[in-house]
Amino acid sequence: MVTDRGTGTSVRLTRDQARRIAVRAQLLDAHRPDDLLATVEHLMVLPVDPTAAVAPAVDLVPWSRLGRATWPGAVEDALADRMLFRLGGTVRSIEDLPLYLEQMRRWPFGDWRAGWFHDNAPFLDDVLRLLEAEGPLVARDVPDTSVRPWRSTGWTGHRNVTQMLEFASLHGDVAVCGRRGRDRLWDLAERVYPDVDPLPRAEAARERVARRVRARGITRARLPGLPGDEDHVDLVGTPVTVEGTERTWLVDPAALDGVDEPFEGRTAVLSPFDALVQDRARLLEVFDFDYVLEMYKPRAERRWGYFALPVLHGDRFVGKVDATADRRAGVLRVDAIHEDLPFDPDVSQAVRGELADLAGWLGLDDVSL
Numbered sequence: 001m002v003t004d005r006g007t008g009t010s011v012r013l014t015r016d017q018a019r020r021i022a023v024r025a026q027l028l029d030a031h032r033p034d035d036l037l038a039t040v041e042h043l044m045v046l047p048v049d050p051t052a053a054v055a056p057a058v059d060l061v062p063w064s065r066l067g068r069a070t071w072p073g074a075v076e077d078a079l080a081d082r083m084l085f086r087l088g089g090t091v092r093s094i095e096d097l098p099l100y101l102e103q104m105r106r107w108p109f110g111d112w113r114a115g116w117f118h119d120n121a122p123f124l125d126d127v128l129r130l131l132e133a134e135g136p137l138v139a140r141d142v143p144d145t146s147v148r149p150w151r152s153t154g155w156t157g158h159r160n161v162t163q164m165l166e167f168a169s170l171h172g173d174v175a176v177c178g179r180r181g182r183d184r185l186w187d188l189a190e191r192v193y194p195d196v197d198p199l200p201r202a203e204a205a206r207e208r209v210a211r212r213v214r215a216r217g218i219t220r221a222r223l224p225g226l227p228g229d230e231d232h233v234d235l236v237g238t239p240v241t242v243e244g245t246e247r248t249w250l251v252d253p254a255a256l257d258g259v260d261e262p263f264e265g266r267t268a269v270l271s272p273f274d275a276l277v278q279d280r281a282r283l284l285e286v287f288d289f290d291y292v293l294e295m296y297k298p299r300a301e302r303r304w305g306y307f308a309l310p311v312l313h314g315d316r317f318v319g320k321v322d323a324t325a326d327r328r329a330g331v332l333r334v335d336a337i338h339e340d341l342p343f344d345p346d347v348s349q350a351v352r353g354e355l356a357d358l359a360g361w362l363g364l365d366d367v368s369l
Contacts, residue, residue, distance in 0.1 A: 011240040011256065013249075018218050018242045018286045019315040020263045021255045025217025026276045027065045028312060030264035034069045036062055037083055041093040044208075044215050046075060047273040048089045051295065053307035054325050054332070055362060058091055060271035063361055072362065080178040082192065088170055094194065099208055101198030104172035117167050119148045123160075124168055131174060131188050138183040139165055210236040214252045218242075220281060221250045245285045265314030267350035269321060269358060277310050277317075289317035289340065304338050311337075311354075313347055321355065331368040332359035 013021075023029050026043070033039045039062060040046055049057045055072060062070045075091055078084040084091050087100060108114040117124075123146045130142060139161050146160040165186050168174040175192035178185040199207065213219060213236055221239065237250035270277060272293040283289050291310055294302040305322025312318070322336040334355060337343075343351065352367070359367045 011238055011251070013218075013240050013242050013251070013259070015243055015245075015286060015288075016315065017259050018240075018249070020265075021217040021251060021259060022276065022282070022286065023217075023265065023312070023315050024258075024263075025215060025252065025255060026274075028266070028268050028270075028276060030266045032067060032069075032266075033065055036066060036070050036074055036078065037093060039065055040075075040078075040084060040091065041095055042215060043275065044092065044096070044211050045275075046091040047271075047275075048086070048091060049273050051307065052325070053295075054309065054323055054358070055271075057271045057273040061274055063358070064268050064270050064274065067357065068361060076179060079176065082177075082194070085193065086169065086176040086184075088166070097193060098196050098199045099204045099211075101172065101196070102201050102204055104170065105198070107170045107172075108167070113167065116148060116150060116163075117171075120146050120160075120164060122147060123164055124173065127161075127164055127168060128173060128188065131186065135191070136177050136185040136187040138180050138185060140183070142186075206236065213237040213250055214254070216252075216275065216279075217255050218249050218251045218282070218286070220279065221248050242286060247281075247285070263315065265312075267314075267347070267354050268312045269351075269354050270310045270312060272307060272309065274310070276312070283317075287317050291317070291320065305336060308338070311351055313350065316341060318343065318347060319351070321351070323355070325362055325364060326368075327362075327364070329368075330365040332362065332364050332366070333368045337369075 020029075027033050027039060033042075043061075046061055047057045051057070054060065055063070058075045059070075059072050062075065075084060079086065079091065083094055085094050085097065092100075108117055126145045127142055131137060142161045142165070144160045146164070150160050150163040165174060169176065169189070172189055174186050175189040176184045177187040177192045198204065218240070238253050238256055240249050240251045242249055277283055277289075277291055280291070283291060289310070294304060294308065295306050304320045307324070308320040308322050310317055310320055318339065318341045320338045320340070321334060322338070324333045324335070326333050332355060337351065355367050359365075
């Protein structure tokens with residue numbers, strides 16, 4: 001039950017209400033959007049992950065909202081047309097660029113990457129001069145003149161050019177402007193980004209926090225963000241408690257106004273990188289859904305599969321689909337459908353219909369169950 005916010009008493013939500021706030025905020029109820037750019041602007045970020053067992057996250061997340069109103073590669077097309085931009089491991093609306101420019105100019109924020117970036121200042125100067133003279137370029141066309149190699153235990157170890165381009169983009173010096181085949185094209189940021197003024201630091205931080213709360217609907221009160229954002233968390237959103245959970249949550253005030261309106265859900269198959277499943281604490285405490293992406297686990301330790309797709313039905317997660325797009329055979333292979341909640345005939349039909357839609361959207365001829 002929601003109490004009167006005007007009395008100063010705390011707001012208490014049922015778990016049903018909390019789930020529906022989150023589903024609506026993520027545009028996953030029955031009222032589907034139909035515009036890619038507006039969807040990205042509302043969600044604030046699209047995750048970038050190259051795993052294409054089914055489809056890359058940057059395509060699969062929009063498909064879960066828009067269906068056939070988008071297409072594989074639509075985000076890359078919008079990036080090339082300068083309607084979206086890359087920032088780290090995300091894609092964002094170019095309309096939001098003023099929210100990030102001031103922070104980009106201050107990056108790195110004194111973390112472990114700062115030393116490498118500053119030590120390689122001459123390397124950055126070389127990259128910028130080359131792009132100014134010859135850009136756009138792919139990473140392999142940029143000579144490695146680093147004075148200190150990038151060391152990592154992961155796949156980025158000694159990938160000095162790639163790391164410098166990534167870091168220079170976070171600093172606002174360079175930007176992705178398109179692709180050449182599978183490789184990203186890089187150019188000077190001033191030739192890619194529109195000429196806009198950054199929002200002042202405090203104003204930008206407050207707006208980022210308010211937008212993140214709006215996009216998530218309900219979130220942990222200490223949500224992650226850019227340095228300085230945490231100072232504004234208490235200034236936006238409404239603190240609430242949710243039955244069956246012990247923590248304080250933060251809710252978009254506009255979502256509270258419509259919390260008791262009739263909810264109409266649908267069935268959606270989601271990317272493992274989808275924002276609705278990204279916060280594992282919220283997923284478990286509010287949705288009562290146990291999920292971990294198992295692609296990094298040895299095969300013998302996987303419970304649900306390499307790239308299991310969470311399945312949302314209404315306001316509940318009902319299972320996971322272990323699927324792979326076999327493009328050579330032209331089929332979406334479904335090795336298992338794990339039922340967290342027992343499927344009745346309507347749920348089974350809805351899930352199979354969603355998988356058929358996904359296969360068709362990917363250009364595959366059939367679903368192999």
